[in-house]
Amino acid sequence: MTDRDAFLRATMGSMDLVYNVARRMVRAPEDVEDLVQETYLAAFRAWKDHRRPDRVEPWLVTICLNLGRSRYRRLSARPREVELSDVVQDTRAGDQDTERDALAAVERSELYRAMWALPEEQRVAITLVDLSGFSTADAAAEMGTPRGTVLSRLHRGRRALALLMPERAREVNDR
Amino acid sequence: MMTPRRMRTHDPERNAAEYVSGEMGGRRVRRWFNAHLLECEDCWREVLLGRLGRRLATDIREVAPSSLRDRVRAVIAVESRDAVERPRRRGLRRGRRQ
Ligand SMILES: [Zn+2]
DSSP: OHHHHHHHHHHHGHHHHHHHHHHHHHHHSHHHHHHHHHHHHHHHHHHHOOOOOOHHHHHHHHHHHHHHHHHHHHHTTSSSOOHHHHHHTTTTOOSOHHHHHHHHHHHHHHHHHHHHSSSHHHHHHHHIIIIIIIOHHHHHHTTTSOHHHHHHHHHHHHHHHHHHHHHHHHHHHHH | OOOOGSSSSSHHHHHHHHHHTTOOHHHHHHHHHHHHHHHHHHHHHHHHHHHHHHHHHHOOOOOOOOOHHHHHHHHHHHHHHHHHHHHHHHHHHHHOOO
16 A cells, blocks of 8 residues: 555545634635645645654644644734635535525524634634544643643633524523 | 532633533542532533533534545645655665665
8 A cells, every 4th residue: 555545544534524623723715625735735744754643633633723823823914805705615515405404504604703703722722622522631732731721711612602602592591 | 518629619610611521530529510510500501601612613513525535635646746756866865774
């Protein structure tokens, strides 16, 4: 098996996760795809150099996150025109139940908007722990902060997401 | 009820973050917190919000577009072709080590 085959076999199954991580690091759909591509390219270069991880998934997530962070800084310096593209991407989905899909798309784009309203470090904490399944200790190592800081970023981010979705947060407030 | 030492400081934010992440350590601590949740409005509210936030954060997972998969495969293919050509030039230096 060539390096390339081994690499693809080990990593392509994680593309959905990497894509979702990238979705949380940069906003415009074309930037998301660029970031995923850069992630795989950087990973493949490391792989060829025999820098191969024990666990592929957290490795890819980390690469994506680090590339995304520097990229995000560059991108956020330029004016944004994104609201629409969030929605455009979200309506792609449906085949069967279009009405339900449309509802889901609306809710999803609201969720993305809510997520983008979070400070970067809260969004990163949520991306690592809730999306990618990192322990808070691993997330702390990744973010270079004490675990207590991660816990607080994580919780504040979760709470903000919940409160930014008023329909859903009502379930909590009504209790 | 005995309060485990590390839980004596009441910190709804940290407690809720650990609880919702399934990382509240030790059976005694978990038992204490479960009981505490019944009587502490603050912690209960934070746990509910934390749970909802975590659910929302994972609800919007998407499938990567198949065009992106093709694009990544193509880029890796190009990169591995480059790699075949480049080391050949470096081959002499490398050969010694191998
Ligand atoms: Zn409490």
